[in-house]
Amino acid sequence: MNALAETVEKIDINSENVFFDAPGTRGTEQQLTLYYDETNNFGKLKLLESGLNISKSDNFVLGGVVLKPGGAAGDINELKRKLRVQASAKEIKFDMVAHGAFEKILGSTKLNYALNWLLDHDLGIHYTNLNIINWFIIDIVDSILAQDAFSSYFFMHRELKNELYHIATKNLPGFLSLIHKYNFPSVERGEISNFLKDLYAFIIANWPEMTFPPTDALKEVILRARVVPELCFLEGTDQNILIKGIDTFFLYRLCAFKNASHIFDEEKTVRENIEKYRILFGDKEIPYQFVNSQQHFEIQLSDVVSGFLGKYFSFIEKTPTNSLINFKKGLNQAQCNNLAALRKLIEKSDTISNVLLHRVTTMDSDNKSDYFIFDTRLSPHLKSTNR
Known part of the structure; x- marks a missing residue:
């Protein structure tokens, strides 16, 4: 913890005021290890006379990988070889795995290596997907x-x-x-x-x-x-x-998994926003720490997870239903393989806990996403309106 944080009086947060185990909630008591990264961090969303203070309103995603007790992420150098990343590279980032339009990203062979790496090493994923326009409305x-x-x-x-x-x-x-x-x-x-x-x-x-x-x-x-x-x-x-910051979404995850270890990328703004809080569950303080991503393979994997999901959820929001249907019908084999891997990761993670996957968006978006990944039925109004 830095010297400044030690001298500032912390704000106490009672975890039960932020998250409670509603009926049907499962898996939150486990001693998991959650690693975090985020994408499309808008900082503070302001309303100006000319509109918003940001140029684009892509979905904010806070996400990463989940290790069960005794789990391990594997050898980073082995994944670097698969991804053809130079051994001297300080870390693996999402844009080394895939970039460009979502259609291209979904067909990336390197993305397939990364997603299957998570599956092969029995890692789960977690995410909060936030539609920022919907959030303030x-x-x-x-x-x-x-x-x-x-x-x-x-x-x-x-x-x-x-x-x-x-x-x-x-x-x-x-x-x-x-x-x-x-x-x-x-x-x-x-x-x-x-x-x-x-x-x-x-x-x-x-x-x-x-x-x-x-x-x-x-x-x-x-x-x-x-x-x-x-x-x-x-x-x-x-x-x-319109939105003061992203504190709420970090706090939600910390308060939900009271017995977990929470490990964040040492990003200055995020650290300043979160380190001012002391999260309490009864008399127990829920621990969290910030680490250098270059020294933690799991944070680098979290960068890949959050980067990919940020592109995916923004694609779902912006793609009209009939275009989404046509795109899905025309998926090539590489795209189908990555979609199948994503589906397996979501299913595996939901088995660990149904609180790991958190969507804060519209019913239409949820419906379109479930259709795209899980082949669920699209609501008739989505087809007729082409939302």
């Missing part, structure tokens, strides 16, 4: 449904958020301009009615050609909500700061 719906008068809509809360995201991203510049007008997310109480009136007008102006019961329900909810006294999940927020 959902509080609008959640704040309305928190009102007693709207409790009857809660059973379809994910569907309502899905529809709001779809309409908002249909005209994202217009949506960002609307919320900037009200210093979102810090909408003043006296402006809530006007904010929701403008949101309703935006929804009508960008009404999709094809609608479904959740779309109509969203319109009804926003129309009725114009009289709500507060938007509770927007209270106490900072003006025009």
Whole structure:
């Protein structure tokens, strides 16, 4: 731990306030070792008059590899030989394995070596996949449904958020301009009615050609909500700061796996964000450490995992359904092999714990991803709307 961190008073976090074992949760009590890296780290997401403070909104992925007790990642030099990486190279990075458009990445022979290396050495993977646009939109719906008068809509809360995201991203510049007008997310109480009136007008102006019961329900909810006294999940927020940082997603993983060892890449910004916390489970402090990736093969493998998944999940978000169907039908053998390896890794990891794989995105995105990897049925509305 650096000297600065030792002199700063830490913020205590009770792990049970961040994560609790809901019914159906399994595997979180194990003494695993989780290694971490991340991709598309946006730092802080701000709302400007011109839009967002970032040029592209690819999915943020925090991910890496998981070792079970007694497990080992193998000999890095052997993998270097397979990947044709010079033995003198300080470390293996994702762009040494694959680069370019996702279609090219998925067909990479080197990626196949890397994915099968994980399978052959009985390693699992973990990830948090975050759609950053969806993340700051959902509080609008959640704040309305928190009102007693709207409790009857809660059973379809994910569907309502899905529809709001779809309409908002249909005209994202217009949506960002609307919320900037009200210093979102810090909408003043006296402006809530006007904010929701403008949101309703935006929804009508960008009404999709094809609608479904959740779309109509969203319109009804926003129309009725114009009289709500507060938007509770927007209270106490900072003006025009859509996402303060990535702390939440690191903390979620730390608090979920209380008996695990958590090992992070020693990246300055991440270290400064996380090291200010002391994570407590009862009287026990949950340990974590930062290491030099050049000295830890597992962190390098985590770079490959998070880099690949970042490309994959962003591809899923941006690819219309009918294009996704055609792409899947036309996969070559190399692409099929890598997709099969990814499927096996996900299945293996879910067997270890169903909390290792965490998606924070829309229902449509989840549906498209499950179709692409697991051949599950696509919702009919995705085909008819080509979302």
